[in-house]
Amino acid sequence: MSIQIPRGTQDILPGEVEKWQFIEQKAKDICKRYLYKEIRTPVFEHTELFQRSVGDTTDIVQKEMYTFEDRGSRSLTLRPEGTAAVVRSYAENKMYGQTVQPVKLYYLGPMFRYERPQAGRYRQFVQFGVEAIGSDDPAIDAEVISLAMELYRELGLKKLRLVLNSLGDSASRKAHRDALIAHFKPRIGEFCEDCRHRLETNPLRILDCKRDREHELMSSAPSILDYLNDESRDYFDKVKKYLEDMEIEYVVDPTLVRGLDYYNHTAFEIMSDAEGFGAITTLCGGGRYNGLVQDVGGPDQPGIGFALSIERLISALEAEGVLPPHEESIDCYIIALGEKAMDYAVPLLQEIRREGLSAEKDYMGRKMKAQFKAAERMNAKHALIIGEDELEKGKAAVKDLQTGDQEIVPLENIVDFLIRGK
Known part of the structure; x- marks a missing residue:
């Protein structure tokens, strides 16, 4: 169940x-x-x-x-x-x-x-x-x-x-209360049980009754404004x-x-x-x-x-129709290819986040094309591509997903590059 x-x-x-x-x-x-x-x-x-x-x-x-x-x-x-x-x-x-x-x-x-x-x-x-x-x-x-x-x-x-x-x-309310009791009392039997109970305890509540709101005595009830x-x-x-x-x-x-x-x-x-x-x-x-x-x-x-x-x-x-649409984006999506690159992405992701940027990586073992699609679904501004070759050369490709432009950036400068491009 x-x-x-x-x-x-x-x-x-x-x-x-x-x-x-x-x-x-x-x-x-x-x-x-x-x-x-x-x-x-x-x-x-x-x-x-x-x-x-x-x-x-x-x-x-x-x-x-x-x-x-x-x-x-x-x-x-x-x-x-x-x-x-x-x-x-x-x-x-x-x-x-x-x-x-x-x-x-x-x-x-x-x-x-x-x-x-x-x-x-x-x-x-x-x-x-x-x-x-x-x-x-x-x-x-x-x-x-x-x-x-x-x-x-x-x-x-x-x-x-x-x-x-x-x-x-309080004085105005008391005068109005007395007038309401005098108004409703002769025909209170025509009202619901709640209203009958409220006649003596709090007659003002009768005016708030949803069940008897159409009763003719409601529209002719004494106005509080006349008793102020x-x-x-x-x-x-x-x-x-x-x-x-x-x-x-x-x-x-x-x-x-x-x-x-x-x-x-x-x-x-x-x-x-x-x-x-x-x-x-x-x-x-x-x-x-x-x-x-x-x-x-x-x-x-x-x-x-x-x-x-x-x-x-x-x-x-x-x-x-004035509720603004919600459009969420992230600063960077890390596309890691190969086991060493995936291991490298873990501390890099943390470093990027510590600098105040929003970032994500793949956790599902997807291929490169699927990771790019994930980055697009998250409306990422940049895709950071790291593979085995990039690690050996100490560089990574950073692609601007809005313009399509791509740059090769030294790994030690990645965070600064992303901050500048935020």
């Missing part, structure tokens, strides 16, 4: 992994410009972290987490998202005491959710995200959004739509103004609530409008989470961030 890959996971093979490396490097380069520094957290955390931060009423906690008990009878969970772990690390390591504030971080790594696999969605997926913790300036909200938009722009995506909303402060107090409205207006100043287009959608409980004030998603991208158009989501640091045991520090799936990003790049 053959063992196959678990459902909802994927192997990223050579030829494909280079796309990932290109995107990941682009994300790291942009973070460097914005002064966000990398943080790496464990793949699993105590289950309580996600229950307290993501929220007991969310689909993630109720249905999608990979939770297990270790040998010490502790409940642990593979991280379903990145923010909670970063905030936990921020609080535990007292990063709020650093001299440079706000603390600006980014992460890149695998996340795990037990959900139905579909195009661009996996049970193990790679997430890139940024967090800015310690400032409640609306300008940092705009910066975080601009970073995400800049990444997409530099990768070549054009058919994007930035959607904004404000979830308000002056402070929350002013905050949202400043975020919008900063985006306009940066010439970043957006639309306001009062039904945007996001799928996590820790959001307040600014919430946003970036969608792809590319033809053929699929029914689920969200590429990136994020927002402000004032109070989350305190929820995980730290001081009361504000924060904002976003996360995006690399898998979804690759799908969007493919839909718009």
Whole structure:
């Protein structure tokens, strides 16, 4: 019986992994410009972290987490998202005491959710995200959004739509919560079991229900924007103004609530409008989470961030046809003919590589013609031909595989010759 890959996971093979490396490097380069520094957290955390931060009423906690008990009878969970772990690390390591504030971080790594696999969605997926913790300036909200938009722009995506909303402060949210309960309660029996449960625990989650999204009460539900107090409205207006100043287009959608409980004030998603991208158009989501640091045991520090799936990003790049083709080449391929030449090629290959050049030799005992074909398949710039006669004369033929030109070079000068011709 053959063992196959678990459902909802994927192997990223050579030829494909280079796309990932290109995107990941682009994300790291942009973070460097914005002064966000990398943080790496464990793949699993105590289950309580996600229950307290993501929220007991969310689909993630109720249905999608990979939770297990270790040998010490502790409940642990593979991280379903990145923010909670970063905030936990921020609080535990007292990063709020650093001299440079706000603390600006980014992460890149695998996340795990037990959900139905579909195009661009996996049970193990790679997430890139940024967090800015310690400032409640609306300008940092705009910066975080601009970073995400800049990444997409530099990768070549054009058919994007930035959607904004404000979830308000705690007072605004309470007033909106009461209005939602009054709106849905008379007909809550028409909704799914999850929505009936959320009516009293977190009615805002009803607006995020996928099963009942077409119910008539959804479109007529009270808008959070009608319940924003002056402070929350002013905050949202400043975020919008900063985006306009940066010439970043957006639309306001009062039904945007996001799928996590820790959001307040600014919430946003970036969608792809590319033809053929699929029914689920969200590429990136994020927002402000004032109070989350305190929820995980730290001081009361504000924060904002976003996360995006690399898998979804690759799908969007493919839909718009802007994913750059991968062309890999090597500096030199050693074609060794005869046993002595093959022995000589081993330390020579190491010497070439130590000088920073990429090089390869034949390991399959192939004839000269087949070795040349191997060099061409690897898109080698030069072929270094060494046989018994060349060894006796202390020279080798170096062929430029782009031009076809060939030179005879003393063996002791081979490395220098290749460096000059790089």
